[in-house]
Amino acid sequence: MLYKLFLIALTFCVAQSLRAQDEDFVFYSDLARDWYQAGEYFEWTSTTEDNNAKKVNVFFRTWGNETNPKLVLIHGFPNSSFDYFKMIPYLEDEYHIAALDFPGSGFSDKPLDGFNYMLVENAEIVDYFVREVVGFEDFALFTHDRGVSIGLAFLGNYLDNPNPGYTINYHFLSNSGMFLPLANLSPGQLRMLDTDTAAEMLSFRAAQPRRTEGDPESLAFSDIFAFNQGNSSLIYVGRYLLERQANEVRWLENLPRSSVPVAYLWGLADNVNPVRIANHVWDNYLNDRQAQSSFWVLPEAGHYPQRDNPEEVAKVIRMALTGQLPGREEEDEFMRSYGASRAAEDAVLVGHSKIEALDFPSSIEYAPSGYRILE
Numbered sequence: 001m002l003y004k005l006f007l008i009a010l011t012f013c014v015a016q017s018l019r020a021q022d023e024d025f026v027f028y029s030d031l032a033r034d035w036y037q038a039g040e041y042f043e044w045t046s047t048t049e050d051n052n053a054k055k056v057n058v059f060f061r062t063w064g065n066e067t068n069p070k071l072v073l074i075h076g077f078p079n080s081s082f083d084y085f086k087m088i089p090y091l092e093d094e095y096h097i098a099a100l101d102f103p104g105s106g107f108s109d110k111p112l113d114g115f116n117y118m119l120v121e122n123a124e125i126v127d128y129f130v131r132e133v134v135g136f137e138d139f140a141l142f143t144h145d146r147g148v149s150i151g152l153a154f155l156g157n158y159l160d161n162p163n164p165g166y167t168i169n170y171h172f173l174s175n176s177g178m179f180l181p182l183a184n185l186s187p188g189q190l191r192m193l194d195t196d197t198a199a200e201m202l203s204f205r206a207a208q209p210r211r212t213e214g215d216p217e218s219l220a221f222s223d224i225f226a227f228n229q230g231n232s233s234l235i236y237v238g239r240y241l242l243e244r245q246a247n248e249v250r251w252l253e254n255l256p257r258s259s260v261p262v263a264y265l266w267g268l269a270d271n272v273n274p275v276r277i278a279n280h281v282w283d284n285y286l287n288d289r290q291a292q293s294s295f296w297v298l299p300e301a302g303h304y305p306q307r308d309n310p311e312e313v314a315k316v317i318r319m320a321l322t323g324q325l326p327g328r329e330e331e332d333e334f335m336r337s338y339g340a341s342r343a344a345e346d347a348v349l350v351g352h353s354k355i356e357a358l359d360f361p362s363s364i365e366y367a368p369s370g371y372r373i374l375e
């Protein structure tokens with residue numbers, strides 16, 4: 001108990017110190033300023049060898065009653081926890097939610113002195129965050145984009161640890177280039193992986209003036225990118241593609257060996273990470289596993305379903321966490337009844353593949369010469 005109180009006091013002191021350091025930053029977005037002022041910080045010592053135990057301050061936020069079921073949100077690239085700002089209002093009355101900004105993103109530290117922003121280390125940060133910072137003992141995990149790789153690495157550590165100190169009760173995955181051979185990467189993403197073109201990108205971004213007006217959402221993202229040199233750090237965070245490529249199959253193999261239920265959600269209109277990725281991952285790593293799995297397509301959402309259709313994503317989360325999703329034997333009937341009343345923008349349950357010969361209960365027989373009534 002004393003250790004917990006010490007951590008709380010330390011977190012408060014770190015937050016106050018960082019606020020003093022960043023008090024000269026000018027916010028043009030009320031949304032971004034409010035998000036920042038409602039957050040806190042904890043200190044992390046890097047575990048990546050080439051980072052030489054550098055210390056970074058990590059921003060996080062929580063919402064909802066602490067007695068409610070727990071939900072941890074893991075953001076992707078190039079964004080931050082703010083990616084979930086539209087979805088959280090649909091869930092915060094029912095769940096105690098926690099989200100953080102990984103180093104190099106959002107309101108966390110963004111060292112530019114050769115710091116390596118590694119996915120494996122981010123998975124270790126999640127472990128520390130849930131154990132030592134928010135103290136979650138039983139929680140669901142929602143991951144998106146780059147955060148899916150973090151979540152899969154985190155899942156592997158969890159499965160390999162006989163006593164992790166907590167339980168992951170549900171695992172949500174959404175749009176991600178989690179299997180790069182099927183991704184449709186943009187030229188900009190690839191330019192980050194070459195030192196010369198990355199330097200050109202840095203120079204170009206540094207020359208761009210800050211946005212001072214515009215629609216509230218775009219202005220908020222602009223402020224967050226500008227905070228503490230975020231427009232520069234994302235060039236280095238973008239190198240995660242190299243780490244994903246080296247580890248993606250090993251990380252995906254954590255899914256079939258996991259007993260944690262999975263809900264897989266995919267915005268159909270994602271041109272960078274097409275639905276062919278989701279189909280491949282579902283068919284090869286989720287369809288045949290024993291643990292409960294469901295595959296959802298959101299027909300009117302793109303790469304950011306939590307922003308494009310937040311109410312519907314929240315609905316699927318709520319259904320999963322309250323035991324309303326069907327098992328394999330019931331899913332066909334569920335698909336018929338659910339589909340009969342769904343709106344055009346609602347998520348569609350895909351269902352498991354069961355390849356077997358059909359035995360039609362028919363009194364009619366097919367023959368090349370015609371259909372014959374059986375006597």
